[in-house]
Amino acid sequence: MKRCEVCNKPIRGSYKKALGNYYHLEHFKCSICGKKIEGSFYKYQGEPAHADCYERKAVPKCDICGEPLTGKRYITDRWHNKICAKHRNEYEKCPYCESFMAHELQTKKHEYPDGRAICSKCKEKAVDDKDLASLIFRELSTILSKYDIEVDPEPLNLRLVSKDTLEAQVGKGSRGSTEFNEVIRESLIGGRDVRRNFTVSLFYGLPDFEFKTVGAHELMHVWIYENTPYKDPSRKERFIEGSCDYASYLVLKYIGNEFTELKLRKIKEKPDEVYGEGFRLIKKYVDEKGIKSWLDRLKNGIKIKEE
Ligand SMILES: [Zn+2]
Ligand SMILES: [Zn+2]
Ligand SMILES: [Zn+2]
Ligand SMILES: [Zn+2]
Ligand SMILES: [Zn+2]
Secondary structure, X not given: OOEOOOOOOEOOOOEEEEOOEEEEHHHOEOOOOOOEOOOOOEEEOOEEEOHHHHHHHOOOEOOOOOOEOOOOOEEEXXXXXXXEHHHHHOOOEOOOOOOEOOOOOOOOEEEOOOOOXXXXXXXXXXXXXXXXXXXXXXXXXXXXXXXXOOOOOOOOEEEEEOHHHHHHHHOOOOOXXXXXXXXXXXXXXXXXXXHHHEEEEXXXXXXXXXXXXXXXXXXXXXXXXXXXXXXXXXXXXXHHHHHHHHHHHHHHHHHOOHHHHHHHHHHHHOOOOOHHHHHHHHHHHHHHHOHHHHHHHHHOOOOOOOO
């Protein structure tokens, strides 16, 4: 004898079988609005529901246009915005966290006076004063020292600069918007403490995870200058730039959060011939031979080349 899941009375005649239970037709009701369900239904928290009710109640809405995101592909970003896939090409993406910069979102677009775009959430994490920058460089130095890459950040002259200033110093880069950052080394005026003569210029207003990525790269340039025969910062070589990106990789892996994950992926997948290929070259080498061997090759001026 079949019994109705709702009233527990025996069922005679027509019935509805759903979700592993039997129901009197008049007792097969929507768990959201309480009205009878005829035809198709959705499962909502284990109970039946009208398709419309389900959509209203349970389906997430697009944070830009408000449409329910049922059954269609949608995008979730690192700030947990949920967005219809159709908006993919409608909005500019934040160059740092890759979120869409729509004004409906908390990741709305902000423009720095030098024209660089950043989303509002990344801007909250922006490194905008020298004290914070110095603090972060000390943190980077501590992390790198765990891998026997010792660089004292104290004597470095840290500068937070605009796009125009940096471009005037190192020229326009054809790479990503966060890649214009390079160590600017002023000429050496004798003495042994070459570190005092380093000026590290980075864009102002980078979100901390980006600042750390670039900062670790630049610290590695300083280490290379101080510990190896490679002194010419203007020569962009695979072995050198790849090693500097590998330092960023070590730091990002050490920190390990969803933003550093994104940066790690970008470093690994960089199509660039010098940086991207260089990084993959060093990574392959270190995976096989270890960090010490890589650093020894640098110190002894023995380049790592593709085999
Ligand atoms: Zn019943
Ligand atoms: Zn309903
Ligand atoms: Zn939408
Ligand atoms: Zn962002
Ligand atoms: Zn570099």
